[in-house]
Amino acid sequence: MLTKRIIPCLDVTAGRVVKGTQFLDLRDAGDAVELAAFYDAQGADELIFLDITASSDKRETVLDMVTRTAEQIFIPFTIGGGIRTLADMQRMLSAGADKVSINTAAVQNPGLIKEGASYFGRQCIVVAIDAKQRENGGWEVYLHGGRTPTGIDAVEWARQATDLGAGEILLTSMDKDGTRDGYDLELTRAISEAVSVPVIASGGVGNLEHLYEGVTEGKADAVLAASIFHFGDYSIKQAKEYLRQRDVLVRL
Amino acid sequence: MNIAVVNYEAGNIRSVQRALQAVAGPQSSVEVTSNPQKIRDAYAVVFPGQGAAGQCMNNLRQTRLAETVRERISSGRPFMGVCVGLQLLFDHLEEDDTTGLEVLAGEVRRFPDRPGLKVPQIGWNSVQQIKPSPLWEGVPDNSYFYFVHSYYADPAPEIFDSVVGLTNYGFDFASAFTKDNWVATQFHPEKSGKWGLQLYANFLKFAAGV
Numbered sequence: 001m002l003t004k005r006i007i008p009c010l011d012v013t014a015g016r017v018v019k020g021t022q023f024l025d026l027r028d029a030g031d032a033v034e035l036a037a038f039y040d041a042q043g044a045d046e047l048i049f050l051d052i053t054a055s056s057d058k059r060e061t062v063l064d065m066v067t068r069t070a071e072q073i074f075i076p077f078t079i080g081g082g083i084r085t086l087a088d089m090q091r092m093l094s095a096g097a098d099k100v101s102i103n104t105a106a107v108q109n110p111g112l113i114k115e116g117a118s119y120f121g122r123q124c125i126v127v128a129i130d131a132k133q134r135e136n137g138g139w140e141v142y143l144h145g146g147r148t149p150t151g152i153d154a155v156e157w158a159r160q161a162t163d164l165g166a167g168e169i170l171l172t173s174m175d176k177d178g179t180r181d182g183y184d185l186e187l188t189r190a191i192s193e194a195v196s197v198p199v200i201a202s203g204g205v206g207n208l209e210h211l212y213e214g215v216t217e218g219k220a221d222a223v224l225a226a227s228i229f230h231f232g233d234y235s236i237k238q239a240k241e242y243l244r245q246r247d248v249l250v251r252l
Numbered sequence: 253m254n255i256a257v258v259n260y261e262a263g264n265i266r267s268v269q270r271a272l273q274a275v276a277g278p279q280s281s282v283e284v285t286s287n288p289q290k291i292r293d294a295y296a297v298v299f300p301g302q303g304a305a306g307q308c309m310n311n312l313r314q315t316r317l318a319e320t321v322r323e324r325i326s327s328g329r330p331f332m333g334v335c336v337g338l339q340l341l342f343d344h345l346e347e348d349d350t351t352g353l354e355v356l357a358g359e360v361r362r363f364p365d366r367p368g369l370k371v372p373q374i375g376w377n378s379v380q381q382i383k384p385s386p387l388w389e390g391v392p393d394n395s396y397f398y399f400v401h402s403y404y405a406d407p408a409p410e411i412f413d414s415v416v417g418l419t420n421y422g423f424d425f426a427s428a429f430t431k432d433n434w435v436a437t438q439f440h441p442e443k444s445g446k447w448g449l450q451l452y453a454n455f456l457k458f459a460a461g462v
Contacts, residue, residue, distance in 0.1 A: 001420055002421060005376065074274070074448060121302055121304060123372055124264075168374060221374070222375070251376040
């Protein structure tokens with residue numbers, strides 16, 4: 001049977017890992033490729049790198065990081081952040097990334113999802129959605145790390161992105177991100193039930209119970225976490241043992 | 253040792269090359285190539301693949317690599333198909349209503365839509381070793397491997413004897429094959445961590461005995 005995946009997320013800038021609280025206050029957590037190899041050895045099912053460097057002159061450092069990671073680790077990894085065109089996707093995939101994640105560019109140009117899927121196969125195309133709760137119910141898609149509202153309904157957008165060719169949805173709750181209060185389970189479940197492709201839950205993990213809730217109540221196919229792993233609160237193995245004890249199928 | 257990875261513009265071939273290089277060692281050459289002569293002459297051939305079957309088959313026909321791959325298998329020399337590289341060996345694929353390489357009898361079908369089972373299947377699933385195979389040497393039964401696919405091979409009864417591994421995704425499907433000089437897997441050994449690398453090493457060892 002297919003297992004639930006545990007995915008450490010590495011926010012990177014110039015090849016170094018950082019993790020922001022609500023995307024603002026950044027802390028350094030080490031060299032990206034070293035950390036990737038460490039998580040692979042611990043039993044991570046997959047890795048996601050989110051490149052949060054804004055400046056384009058640093059782009060080459062990201063490409064170098066992707067190449068070095070691909071030489072050293074033999075589990076799937078995704079790279080996201082700053083990918084706007086087919087050519088950007090091509091560069092990352094050729095360097096050795098298995099998937100690319102697109103967020104802002106997908107909202108601004110939904111055709112990019114379709115082009116990417118037909119060119120590289122939909123299994124390569126992850127659409128990342130940052131969503132915030134609306135006052136009168138539902139969730140809205142935000143861009144630029146949660147600063148720019150779009151007026152777009154998150155569930156509707158997830159459905160549309162999947163129809164266009166997204167192979168997976170990486171869903172982040174902007175309300176929960178950095179809080180360590182747990183995932184937005186209602187949001188996660190709503191999206192997971194709305195689309196036919198796997199959903200990766202993100203934003204808000206503070207303990208192992210939260211991972212459990214994400215795959216059970218939230219119906220997520222995979223759970224993403226950063227700081228609980230980066231700062232050694234828990235190891236990947238501990239997380240998996242915890243989930244297995246609670247009858248969630250994991251790769252151990 | 254000279255290993256050829258067949259290049260026909262079908263997805264993340266570099267990762268296959270890197271994994272083979274890691275297990276074959278620095279003295280071996282692992283070349284991504286579309287040169288028919290090199291594919292004919294290689295010590296071992298790996299035929300990977302990812303993406304849309306119709307497009308993959310078009311590329312194979314246009315470059316005449318379809319013929320090269322068929323010849324390599326019938327020559328009796330070591331050959332391994334991976335993911336779409338397994339699927340294309342079959343007679344017919346539902347995806348884009350594609351005629352395959354017609355090396356293996358059977359049909360490649362889409363996973364049916366069922367509640368709770370998403371398509372594509374993405375992630376780590378276990379492989380039950382239903383028959384002995386050189387692929388399984390040192391690999392525990394029911395080990396996990398990484399899968400990414402919407403379609404699965406449904407072999408005809410006459411080739412059931414080549415099925416050596418089964419995986420369950422709502423039902424059991426054939427996820428690993430071994431017969432004579434060739435092996436094939438639906439999962440991606442190059443993305444399956446330790447056991448995936450072990451499986452590639454096993455293939456190279458098997459190749460030495462063919």
